[in-house]
Amino acid sequence: MTYSLSPQNGTHDLLARITRDQAAKQSAFAHAAPASPKIATAVPSTKKRNRKQAPQSVAKMAKPKKPEPNTTTITNSDGTTSYRVQLRGRVHGKMHSLCRTFSSLTTARAWRKRMVAEIELNGFPVSTAKTLAPMVADILKARLEKDQKIERSTRQYLQYLSEHPTWQMTKCSDLTVDSIMTFAETLVSEGRAPQTAAGYMAIFSTTLQRARRRGSPIPPQVVDDAMALLWETDTIARSQQRDRRPTLEELDRVLTAVTSNKRQKLPVATIVVFAIYSTRRIDEICHLQWDDLNEAENTILVRDMKHPRKKRGNNVTVDLTPEVTCHGIFPPPSIRVRLTCH
Numbered sequence: 309m310t311y312s313l314s315p316q317n318g319t320h321d322l323l324a325r326i327t328r329d330q331a332a333k334q335s336a337f338a339h340a341a342p343a344s345p346k347i348a349t350a351v352p353s354t355k356k357r358n359r360k361q362a363p364q365s366v367a368k369m370a371k372p373k374k375p376e377p378n379t380t381t382i383t384n385s386d387g388t389t390s391y392r393v394q395l396r397g398r399v400h401g402k403m404h405s406l407c408r409t410f411s412s413l414t415t416a417r418a419w420r421k422r423m424v425a426e427i428e429l430n431g432f433p434v435s436t437a438k439t440l441a442p443m444v445a446d447i448l449k450a451r452l453e454k455d456q457k458i459e460r461s462t463r464q465y466l467q468y469l470s471e472h473p474t475w476q477m478t479k480c481s482d483l484t485v486d487s488i489m490t491f492a493e494t495l496v497s498e499g500r501a502p503q504t505a506a507g508y509m510a511i512f513s514t515t516l517q518r519a520r521r522r523g524s525p526i527p528p529q530v531v532d533d534a535m536a537l538l539w540e541t542d543t544i545a546r547s548q549q550r551d552r553r554p555t556l557e558e559l560d561r562v563l564t565a566v567t568s569n570k571r572q573k574l575p576v577a578t579i580v581v582f583a584i585y586s587t588r589r590i591d592e593i594c595h596l597q598w599d600d601l602n603e604a605e606n607t608i609l610v611r612d613m614k615h616p617r618k619k620r621g622n623n624v625t626v627d628l629t630p631e632v633t634c635h636g637i638f639p640p641p642s643i644r645v646r647l648t649c650h
Contacts, residue, residue, distance in 0.1 A: 390409050
């Protein structure tokens with residue numbers, strides 16, 4: 309726009325007109341400015357919303373509903389819905405299950421999570437297997453019936469233990485350290501020496517440990533912990549080592565009493581002297597054979613010598629003193645039977 313300079317208005321009139329024109333332009337721009345941002349921002353925002361919402365709705369429709377693990381949905385006759393949770397586990401070779409039904413899925417889910425956590429920590433619940441656990445006496449009787457190679461003394465111990473009321477009323481799964489220690493203390497209180505009680509408890513613990521390795525539901529470490537405490541408290545003890553032989557006066561009194569009995573037909577005096585000088589047990593003496601005697605080297609083969617673990621085939625050659633050799637050997641099997649019954 310051009311402005312002519314008239315001599316009538318002069319310079320001041322020209323500046324006034326320029327100022328009015330600029331003010332009119334700014335006023336027109338101020339009225340038109342608010343409308344343009346609305347149109348520019350409205351269209352892009354709508355497109356962005358549509359782009360975001362469309363994939364979400366498609367994704368929701370495409371996702372399948374995951375089934376609840378170990379849970380069965382049951383529709384009742386009245387139209388309501390129940391939820392049955394069943395957990396399975398193998399205990400001692402047999403399959404067992406825990407099952408409960410809930411009216412709420414939330415409650416069923418909470419119970420399932422809690423039981424799974426307990427099973428991971430403690431194994432399948434013991435209460436399920438307790439009803440199937442045999443009595444302690446049943447395990448002791450089973451060894452008596454199946455193990456035909458046990459010694460006579462071991463068989464007597466097992467017979468006493470299996471007939472004891474304590475073990476006839478106690479399940480294997482209910483064994484505790486306190487119950488085992490109480491039984492051992494009862495043996496001693498009835499007049500048995502700690503060494504004798506140790507024999508009973510050794511057979512008892514060995515039998516239960518063998519049964520546990522074969523799958524019987526015996527709590528681990530219970531037997532071992534009880535035996536360790538029994539040894540520590542001196543409730544049971546090992547046999548004391550003998551440091552002397554009987555004197556001649558003591559022997560004379562014993563042998564005189566034996567030989568004066570007219571009903572005694574066994575050579576008890578000879579066997580006693582042989583046992584003292586050979587340090588052999590009665591069972592070993594009665595199994596000696598003439599063919600096993602080596603008179604040149606003054607030795608003899610002792611068959612099945614007593615051993616804590618090796619019960620058969622432990623044949624050992626031992627030296628004989630001159631006192632033993634002069635008394636000879638006593639092979640008749642009838643002597644062993646009559647001595648053990650004497």
